[in-house]
Amino acid sequence: MDDSLSVPVTILRVRKETSLIRTFVFDRSFPFSPGQFVMVWVPGIDEIPMALSSENTITVQKAGDATTAMFALGAGDKLGIRGPFGNGFTKGEKVLAIAGGVGAAPLLPLARADCVMTLLLGAKTESELLFVDQLDECTDVLIATDDGSLGLSGFVTALMDDLNLGVYDRIAVCGPEMMMRAVLAKVEEKGIAHKTEFSLHRYMKCGSGICGSCCIDPSGLRVCRDGPVFSGDLLLKSEFGHYMRDASGRKKNL
């Protein structure tokens, strides 16, 4: 076994991305492939899984206890990092990336790896769009907002209708689960679910593939170890988009 105690990192700075999303820059880098995640220990609070948005950053949306506590941290404060863990997105040459909300975080490094031809970026409203400038620098970005404040008015899936999906060899998706389920329905309809990958979010305790808290039905595969990126055809007849389990293991409908 590898000795992999949490690595202490010091926060160099915190960047406000949107009203709900911040990027934490560390003094240490963690070589990774886009889509992999780390377990972030907020001392005294909890440890939670977070995708890396670069080798030395995580980009976090305020949601629960741990992320709320993180928002109170600043330069000089410390976190513990375990990982990177899991499997990232499969490499492609002509990738379509589809991001919803904070789901743009793991897709930014994929776009920077210079393989993303087009990126569809969605959010509730213009001010909640994440990484617009950074993504614009490295790929062709198409925008949709729920309220129509920028780009197409509606969900990010609507942007797919104007694209010739056949030109892409891979599709990488990360965002709220209902949005991803809508993408899955669309790629299934077009017969390309097998070349589409989704980054799943599930409650995790160990992050190392042994506790079982993140296993998905009906395969029993572990999101932390066998995922978090899964092929669309594997998710077609699964819990994905229907329910997930909480910390106790009880099912919660989406």
Add this chain to the structure above:
Amino acid sequence: MHGIDQAGSGYRGRCGVDNHLLLAAGILGTTGASLNRMLSLGAGGVVTKSIGPYPKDGHAGPCLAVLDDGILNAMGLPNPSKEFVDEVAPLIKKPVMVSIFGGNPAEFARVAGWFEGKVAGFELNLSCPHAEGYGAAIGTDPGLVEACTRAVSATGVPTWVKLTPNVTDITSIGKAAERGGASAIVAINTVRAMRISTGLRRPVLGNRYGGLSGSAVFPIAVRCVYELYESCKIPVIGCGGVSSADNVIEMMMAGAGAVEIGSAVLNNVKIFETIKSDLYKKDGLTPKEIIGCAHHG
């Protein structure tokens, strides 16, 4: 290395166990689908995550630290309680043992009642070292161990009792389980332990204290199995750091009739197939020739 004949699993009759290698409690045992996956990956039987009288979220993280030669964890008995009946329902007739915890004999009996007739047997968690009022808090008291065991064994369903090594004399606890009607003893649960992050100047687990498993505790487990084999008449199931076929043989020589495997899943989710292919040989010895043989001569 010795090989053994797969046909001789002593647990096959009552619990339908297919081979001598079982998935230990707390490892990939939170969902029915996950347990089913481990059965399909070669586990002879599986023990579920411990189920208690009420749903619990468990401790705040970090819940796990991977060390050079072991794993330190403090999950805090997270469990869905009664809703777990639906998880294991599709696995009826498969060798599934439900691990149970409670705060007193009545709670053990209540949880066991939910699963009666739906699973192959029970394993009582009288040994979790880091959950207040449960586990080892009960498992270090012979009187309580006997009473909790009796409360479940009275159902007539095979009842295994998993013991904590964090006691001065494990045989006194083993004998208490035997008096309570246990059909087997499982030894050992994790060893109470701690690591501190020197960088963050605090214990690495959210719960501060945790339990150590993996190769680091194998010698402790072998010693406990050896002692229990000498002092109890019921079968002993070895658990603690087993990660190879030779470890299985060693546990059997100490007196184990079967073994449970947990931490070794960390590096190899197919550990059961790996060990089986090394362990079982057509011309192998019968388990009877090996079990407890280190006590003779």
